[in-house]
Amino acid sequence: MSIDARRAGVPAQAREPARPAPLDPEVRVELFETMVLCRSYEEAILAAYHADKGPGFDIGKGLVPGEMHLSAGQEPVAAGVCAHLTVDDAVTATHRPHHLAVAHGVDLRRMTAEIFGRETGLGRGRGGHMHLFDPATHFSCSGIIAEGYPPALGQAFAFLRSGTDRVAVAVTGEGAANQGAFHESLNLAALWALPVVFVVEDNDWGISVRRSASTSVSSNAVRAAAYGIPGERIEDNDVEAVYAAAGRAVAHARSGRGPSLVEVRTLRMWGHFEGDAQGYRDDLDGIEHRDPITRYEQVLLDADLLDTETAAGIRERARERVADAVDFARESPLPDPSTATDYVFAEEASS
Template sequence: MTEPTGASATLDSPTTLTQQDRLALYEQMVLIRTYELAIQREYHADKGPGFDIGKGLIPGEMHLAAGQEPVAVGVCAHLTGDDAVTATHRPHHFAIAHGVDLDAMTAEIFGRETGLGKGRGGHMHLFDPAVHFSCSGIIAEGYPPALGQAFAFQRRGTDRIAVAATGEGAANQGAFHESLNLAALWKLPVVFVVEDNAWGISVPRSASTAIPSNADRAAAYGIPGVRVEDNDVEAVHAAAAEMVQRARSGGGPSLLEVSTLRMLGHFEGDAQGYRPELADVAEHDPIPRYEAALVADGVLDDAAKQRIAAAASERVEAAISHAKDSPLPDPAEATRYAFAKEA
């Protein structure tokens, strides 16, 4: 983990994780991975000859976050359902970590009436007002709305905060810089998160970004910037703890970048011929690595691993069954939620 680079504040020392805390991080990572692999299975089950993305139980594109679990789990461990989270087109890990209803989210991904958006939005447009979660397929779109939420929390005199997550490619968008500037100017309670998975679709970050670490950009706005290396969930947890506390106490925004791993394609069906390191990706999987550390420290044993895996599978399969059993929207009501009702 790098040192903070911002000029306006100094972050405190990391929090200490108990064995129960560490186990909870592992359980969340396993749940997310189980979910992503199950969605991948269902997505590919019936795409038919030629891989028609419009066919099957899950229509449309699909962006999975396998390998990026440490970011969402480490950050969201410090949040409550009263805090707001905005995510990207690759949103499931943040949605699950922030407590979005799994049944309703899965039904939305399947395009069913019981989904978060009544089946109208799909997996890139998940909105759960119960825990103030949203995401979008537009690059860097989540940063400005997070400012609005943070501004509202500040004006109401609460200690609620907003977390805005995006990818490293979005750090070159105007919305990224405009949001950091305004958040710093108004000292808004927001934590900006950049997931650096090294690839903006098929473009390596070295070909798109002038500096090695987006965390260094925080200094331009006088706020702390920290980069966490090695996709380390406990290092993410420690850095996020400091930033969340800073935001809650009125200290203003911070920028956290995490070097993470996109284990799968940019989208399902992506052949990834542009990735020279593809054969080595599996050995960098963060879950087996964290699992081995917990076993070595006596926090986890084979019985616990089996129990956690079984619980995750049961919960995920129940959500998928719920989605499959839910009705499809009536085509006659395609515009039902698109317009305000007339008085």
């Protein structure tokens, strides 16, 4: 199919979210399980990060030195999007990447070891939590705003040229939608009809700046129209609505019709980074009542798809998996300082 043929018929406006069809009960429970695993992981990293930062708060001290950006509240995006992907599909994430890595199947042990700076980590402890690279699942992330969009185009171009139906998913925050890389990527993806799904996590805050103070449109989904691709916004952080929208976007890409954009109004329950006092926020009162996992659990309880005992079992199994990963990381060796310059460049295998 030619590029022009793939581009033909793409609506040039943000589409209204379609009413989701009833989901299979097993899928609904699996979405809950994924969200619980993501949250359990973040809670464990939070505890490890703060365990030895005192006295006071020294960002350079402790088991996990450096910055830490956690994604509690944004689990519906990861669960709803990644449910449609396989390990052959690519995901590029942001500086707040753990929920997406967990949902996409990145090995928990090796990811945790990387966050802890250990030799057994995904990058042998060199990258830390903002630079997770996993070739086994085609997952990557970056601390640079909107940096993940251009690499996703490269992956999608390779998928297209190889004649597969693989897709690339590029995730970023709403603040990155004002970056040049965002617009350049949408333009090129549309021009070449690349199999990309652009996902924008709108958690209302670009660090400490409200989106309304930095962005001229109320929905980044409408920006898709400028590039002649479908755009859709989910307003309520509902994992089933995300699942439905992502399903449409992934199917659109797999069928050779090019890129789509999905924006989700999600929630950042914790600070921009650990240590953020959040004095700028006026939306913290009652934030626990907006917890998407608690809300979705109640939905499933009301639908008789869960009972309290089953839900407790799901949480316990998630905690056990995460505890195993943390133990593995703690017991792994730190990199030998003499190897600090290793793995900087590719090395040819000796003959």
